[in-house]
Every structure is written in structure tokens, then in C-alpha cells.
Amino acid sequence: MSWRKFMVGAVVGFAVAYTVQSIRNNKMISSEKALSLAKAAFQRSAPISGSWIQTKPETYEKNNIVYKVYKGGICRDDEQYEFLIDAYTGTIMETSKL
Numbered sequence: 590m591s592w593r594k595f596m597v598g599a600v601v602g603f604a605v606a607y608t609v610q611s612i613r614n615n616k617m618i619s620s621e622k623a624l625s626l627a628k629a630a631f632q633r634s635a636p637i638s639g640s641w642i643q644t645k646p647e648t649y650e651k652n653n654i655v656y657k658v659y660k661g662g663i664c665r666d667d668e669q670y671e672f673l674i675d676a677y678t679g680t681i682m683e684t685s686k687l
Contacts, residue, residue: 639664
């Protein structure tokens with residue numbers, strides 16, 4: 590096998606691997622996973638009595654950057670919170686007490 594064929598094959602292989610990895614990294618997490626992450630974050634400060642999350646992500650703009658987020662809520666005995674969580678990273682973007 591010549592070096593030229595070997596190099597072309599190696600470059601094509603790396604390009605395909607890079608493309609597949611890029612596609613994998615751009616997947617949204619499921620709404621169930623997002624709720625689980627939010628519950629774990631809220632559980633640190635006090636027990637949770639209930640929770641909910643929307644299954645379809647929605648568009649949210651903050652500081653002129655557009656995000657895809659899930660909207661959800663956490664209930665405690667005497668308090669309720671609403672949260673927005675990034676659909677790609679699972680980072681809680683905003684919380685508000687209702």
C-alpha cells in the first residue's frame with residue numbers, strides 16, 4: 590500500500606470520527622434526565638414533596654443568547670419553585686419562587 594492511500598484513508602477516518610462525535614455532543618438530554626438533575630440540586634437544601642416538567646423544550650433568550658430549555662417546577666411543604674433548565678447541558682438557567 591502506498592503512503593498516499595494510507596494518508597487519504599487516515600484523513601477520511603478522522604473526518605468521519607469527528608463528525609460522529611460532533612453529532613453525539615449536540616443531543617438534547619431527556620426531560621426525565623433534566624428533572625432528575627433539578628431535583629438533585631433542590632434536594633440539597635430541603636426535602637421535595639413533588640415535581641413536574643414539560644416534555645417539549647422551548648426557546649429562551651438570556652443576554653441576547655438563545656437557549657433550548659425545559660420548564661419545570663419543584664414543590665416543598667410550604668413553597669413552590671419554577672425553574673428553567675438547559676436542554677443540552679442540564680444546567681439550571683433560572684429559578685423563581687411562586
